[in-house]
Amino acid sequence: MMKSIAYYLIFFIFLLVIVLPAAIVRSCSGFLPEKLDEESQMVKPRELTVSLYVTSKKRIEKIPLEEYVKGVVAAEMPASFKIEALKAQAVAARTYVYKRMRSKGGTGCSLHPEADVCDDPTHCQAWISTGQMLKKWGIFAFYHYYSKISQAVKSTSGMVILYQGEPIDPLFHSTSGGKTENSEDVWGNFVPYLRSVTSPGEESSPKFIAVKQLPVSEVVSKIRQKWPDISIDPQNPEGQWEVVERSEGGRIKKMRIGNRIVSGTEIRELFQLNSTNFKWERDKDKIKFTTIGYGHGVGLSQYGANAMAEEGASFIDILKHYYTGVEIKKMDA
Incomplete structure (x- = not known):
């Protein structure tokens, strides 16, 4: 009798620890990301869309602007960062693509003329799909991080960074090492909102x-x-x-x-x-x-932004610190 109970108990533990998690992962990886992608890429009337050249697929995909921003934040900034830092990254990502959207008079992607932007971080901004997010974070962290990034994007919906009424080029990098750079010291061109500023608290960066x-x-x-x-x-x-x-x-x-x-x-x-x-x-x-430090050092320091958020700064405080003389406003539809 005791042996039978022991066998049943071992079998139950096997189902709970091995089979069930594996089934969940297979189920989610098989259906969840695609379902999210299908729902997120359904364009609503009058909703702005981004023409994104997806390098791995070698094709252009039409993605709602706010969903595109989620993919950029997930690719460009650690999802474990404070929510205000994620909000700052979301506004920067939105500003970057808004400035280049051909439907708004932007120049689009120079490498792929029929697209607004591509997902190559050496040319435009990095971007990942929900399926790639799942692989990056794993099933158990996916829901938490996706929800957190969605919150950051939704709470800043439509907001962009302007300098004298025009969208800026919101350059950013990982770690400044304590002070950011003037644009002309790196590329030779003076840009009034890309000024050198202090960036304390970056020591937590693995590449400080x-x-x-x-x-x-x-x-x-x-x-x-x-x-x-x-x-x-x-x-x-x-x-x-x-x-x-x-x-x-x-x-x-x-x-x-x-x-x-x-x-x-x-x-x-x-x-x-x-x-x-x-x-x-x-x-x-x-x-x-x-x-x-790590990166070119111009514009927003991501680890500096997170350090500011940990000290209680809002995303607007962060953006106005790293981009000199700017304002944050809702973009025109």
């Missing part, structure tokens, strides 16, 4: 400080490939490096490499460093780069 070591031979090889006419000591290249100019944000703007003056951005790209706020030192047969 990073170390990368490269063999001296590789460093020399990359430099010579980039600048074939450069004069540099292959045994002691770092001995001929010198910072010439720093930006207002404290990053390397220009530096001397041998007989050439190069930009910090060129060195960052050449050695695939996290930012242009870096220093170097020799470590035997390697050169060790230590970087602070």
Whole structure:
């Protein structure tokens, strides 16, 4: 009798712990995302839609604007962030696409002329579908995070960032390292709302400080490939490096490499460093780069935004801090 009860108990635990969760995951992955996608992509009368080029599918999809914004927030910012930071990201994402919507006189996506934007983060904004959100977060976190992002988007519905009455280019990045950059220090163009501002509290970022070591031979090889006419000591290249100019944000703007003056951005790209706020030192047969921050450093710092939210700042406070002289308003329908 006791053995039978034990067998039944083991079988019940097996069903509860193994079979049921697996069935839930299969069920949700099979039907939930598609159902959400179908419902979300049903365009209501007079509702603004985004023509999105989906790279993985190599086609353009029409998506309601607010649903598109959810996909951007889910792709671009950790869903565990404070709700006010998510709201700030939602408004920035909406502003970005609104400025480019062809139905509103925007220029659209230069890589895909028939689309407003694409989902390639190196060109436009990242974006993921609800199915991709499920894979990213897992079934048990999906409902919580999706609901949280939906709340952030709904509570800021229609809001965009304006400078002198026009939508801005709301650039953003992961981690500034304590201070953001002026636009001209990175790309050469002065943009009045993209000014350098302090960004405290970013130490929680996993990429606040990073170390990368490269063999001296590789460093020399990359430099010579980039600048074939450069004069540099292959045994002691770092001995001929010198910072010439720093930006207002404290990053390397220009530096001397041998007989050439190069930009910090060129060195960052050449050695695939996290930012242009870096220093170097020799470590035997390697050169060790230590970087602070992650990204170009212009505009909104995502980890800085979350730090502000943790201190009680609203999404409007966050946006007005990182974008100088702007206002946040409901867009015209």
